Amino acid sequence: MAVVGVGYTGLPLALGFAAAGLTVVCLDSDAEKIAAIAEGRSYLPDVSHTDLSADAGKLIPTTDPEALTSVEAVAICVPTPLTEAGEPDLAAVFAVTEAIGPRLRRGSVVVLQSTVPPGTTAGLAKRLAELSGLRAGVDFHLAHAPERIDPANKAGWTLANTPKVVGGLTPACALAGAELFGTVTEQVIPVSSLEIAETAKVFENAFRMVNIALTYELADLCRELGVPVNDVIDAAATKPYGFLAHRPGPGVGGECIAVDPMFLRSVAEGSGVGLPMITQAYQRIRTRPETVARRLADLLRAGGSDLTGSRVLVAGVAYKPGVGDTRNAPAIDLIRVLRAGHAKVSYTDPMVPHLVVDGEAVTRVEWDRESVSAFDCLVLTTPHEQIMNRPLWYAAPMLLDCWNVVNAGDGVVHL
Numbered sequence: 001m002a003v004v005g006v007g008y009t010g011l012p013l014a015l016g017f018a019a020a021g022l023t024v025v026c027l028d029s030d031a032e033k034i035a036a037i038a039e040g041r042s043y044l045p046d047v048s049h050t051d052l053s054a055d056a057g058k059l060i061p062t063t064d065p066e067a068l069t070s071v072e073a074v075a076i077c078v079p080t081p082l083t084e085a086g087e088p089d090l091a092a093v094f095a096v097t098e099a100i101g102p103r104l105r106r107g108s109v110v111v112l113q114s115t116v117p118p119g120t121t122a123g124l125a126k127r128l129a130e131l132s133g134l135r136a137g138v139d140f141h142l143a144h145a146p147e148r149i150d151p152a153n154k155a156g157w158t159l160a161n162t163p164k165v166v167g168g169l170t171p172a173c174a175l176a177g178a179e180l181f182g183t184v185t186e187q188v189i190p191v192s193s194l195e196i197a198e199t200a201k202v203f204e205n206a207f208r209m210v211n212i213a214l215t216y217e218l219a220d221l222c223r224e225l226g227v228p229v230n231d232v233i234d235a236a237a238t239k240p241y242g243f244l245a246h247r248p249g250p251g252v253g254g255e256c257i258a259v260d261p262m263f264l265r266s267v268a269e270g271s272g273v274g275l276p277m278i279t280q281a282y283q284r285i286r287t288r289p290e291t292v293a294r295r296l297a298d299l300l301r302a303g304g305s306d307l308t309g310s311r312v313l314v315a316g317v318a319y320k321p322g323v324g325d326t327r328n329a330p331a332i333d334l335i336r337v338l339r340a341g342h343a344k345v346s347y348t349d350p351m352v353p354h355l356v357v358d359g360e361a362v363t364r365v366e367w368d369r370e371s372v373s374a375f376d377c378l379v380l381t382t383p384h385e386q387i388m389n390r391p392l393w394y395a396a397p398m399l400l401d402c403w404n405v406v407n408a409g410d411g412v413v414h415l
Contacts (some may be wrong), residue, residue, distance in 0.1 A: 001180075002024070004096050006033055006061075008325070009113060009147040010077030011044055012222050014161045015051060016184035018058035025071055026061045030377035035404035037061035043154050045351075053203035065099040073109040073180055074100055077147065081113045081259060081327075088117050088263050097124050101131025109176045111166075114142075114254070116165065117263040118198040125169055137170040142179030144168075144194045146201030152322030163187040167197030186382045199264070206261035206278055211246045216288060219404070223414065230404050250381045250402035250415065251288035251330025253319025258285065258328045289333035295415055296379060296400050303398070305376065308342040313365065313375040313396065316382020317349045324351035331381040332357055346375070350386040369395045380406065 002025035004232055005016040011033075014024045014211040026037055036043050038061045040053035060067065068074065078092035093114055100110060110128065112121050119146040125136035128207050132138050145166045164185040168174025171192075178188045191197050215233070222229040229248055237245040252258045261278050268275045278300060319329035326332060331347070336346045346363040348371070355362040365371040367387055372378060372395035379400045380387075393399045393406055401408075402415045 002027055002068055002071040003075045003077055004028070004068075004100075005076065005114070006037065006076035007077065007079065008046075008151050009149045010042060010075070011037075011042075011047055011115070012149065012159050013075060013077060013147075013184070015047065015055055018055035018322075021058075021182040022058065022183070023032070023058050024120045025067045025282055026059050027063070027065065027067060028061075029063060029075045031063055034061040034063050044069075050158060065103070068100055068103040069105075072105060072107065073111070075111045075113055075145075075180075075324075076100075077113045078257060080263075081255060082262055086262055090120065093120070093124070097127050097266045098131070101128045104128060104132035104134060106134060106139050109143070109173075109180055111143045111145050111177050111180065113145055113147045115146060115201050115260050115263065116198060117267045118195045118202070119267060121198060122169065123370060124404055135174055141167040141173040141176040142194075144197040145177055145181055148204075151325065152320065152321075152383070159184060161186055163189055165191055165197050167191045167194045169194060184315055187276055188216050201262040202260045204260075205257045206264055206281075208246070209252065209257050209261050209285060210277060210281040211244065211259065212249075212252060213284035215246045216284055216291075219415065228404070229414075248402075248404060248415065249288075250287045250292050250334060250379075251332070253327060253329040253332075254325065255301050255327055258319075286333075290337055292330075292334050292343065292379065292402055292415060293337040293399070294371075296338075296377065299398060299400065299413060300377065307338070310343050310377060311375045312338055312343045312345050312346060313372060313378045314338075314347040315349075315367070315378055315380045315387055316384055317347050317352050317355055317362075318382050318384070321384045323380055324349075324353060326355065329382075334379070334381060335362060345407050347386075349382065350384055367392065372396050 001022055003010045004026045004027045006026045014026050017024045040056050042049050042052045065339055076096050078096055081089050083089045085377055089415055125142050129136045136142055143166055148162050164181045166177040168177055172192050178190050182188050219229045233245050236243055265275050300307055314331050317331040335345050344367050348365050348367045369392055372392045375396045377398040378396040381402050383403055399412045404414045406412050
């Protein structure tokens with residue numbers, strides 16, 4: 001079989017199939033990833049070099065689409081970000097479709113894992129049929145099985161024990177997709193259509209986005225009331241039903257919560273349906289870094305200083321702890337806003353060795369007392385373990401804690 005796109009979702013999936021005994025073509029346009037797989041060198045936090053080397057004999061890494069001619073099943077795991085206008089960018093999915101179509105074999109199974117607006121997978125059926133000369137749902141199977149991956153997850157959720165939703169173009173397609181993923185996943189949940197599977201995925205992350213935005217509002221209110229917001233959330237979380245705790249922070253990044261709900265909005269607009277709650281929640285999370293910058297500017301002014309010319313150290317620029325992924329990271333937007341305010345911005349992050357924002361490199365400093373003490377203020381944006389296990393909060397005159405995880409005190413303030 002083949003896995004097209006070997007990033008955060010594709011590589012663990014390829015390893016899962018390899019561990020189940022399948023030979024897996026790993027196709028990606030990124031030559032560096034392909035070289036790393038060939039060398040048994042992992043580039044993901046959830047995949048060790050040992051894990052990758054253990055199944056190396058079952059993996060065929062390549063950048064050549066011709067390798068697809070030899071496979072009977074294809075899982076598409078390419079990224080689907082947003083355009084600058086906030087619309088779904090499905091260019092990678094369409095490009096893969098063009099590569100698969102002419103090489104599609106009778107009896108093959110094609111499964112789209114990439115997150116897409118509802119209706120997208122059914123649209124691929126027509127194009128694959130045109131390119132292959134085969135009948136979708138008859139001569140080949142087409143399914144949608146949305147990825148559920150949480151990089152650096154600490155709760156024990158893996159490819160194997162995370163339930164897998166599968167919808168098919170036809171019942172037979174759904175069955176074929178379910179059988180394929182049943183080799184790597186303990187629980188497969190068939191649904192009755194492609195659109196249900198697609199919509200379920202984007203709704204999962206819309207649910208989280210709305211609740212995170214609500215938590216931001218709560219945090220802002222609690223700050224004005226002088227009430228510790230995390231204590232409020234902890235108290236509410238003691239309710240054994242009907243509540244799921246979300247935590248405030250500097251914003252939301254990655255390619256799921258910060259992106260997927262807009263896929264739902266895109267099809268809603270085409271259907272003449274308004275989604276004001278999702279739209280407002282998206283606006284709230286996207287502007288959260290601006291809230292951080294305003295809060296920092298207010299604190300500096302209150303201390304007799306100003307954002308202009310201040311030396312600011314951003315602690316953590318990855319979008320979440322435990323990863324080196326900066327896609328849509330709120331720290332990136334924060335750096336943009338701080339630069340616009342003429343602050344002198346540097347960063348520290350044990351998992352991000354280099355950072356360029358808008359074509360301009362951001363100076364990286366080590367997380368040590370001497371380095372931190374050279375700054376006027378510190379902003380905790382990504383609480384990596386390496387940072388939290390070596391607290392240097394008082395090395396700089398002020399810390400703005402965006403997560404409310406450091407005890408407030410002299411020079412330590414919460415967002």
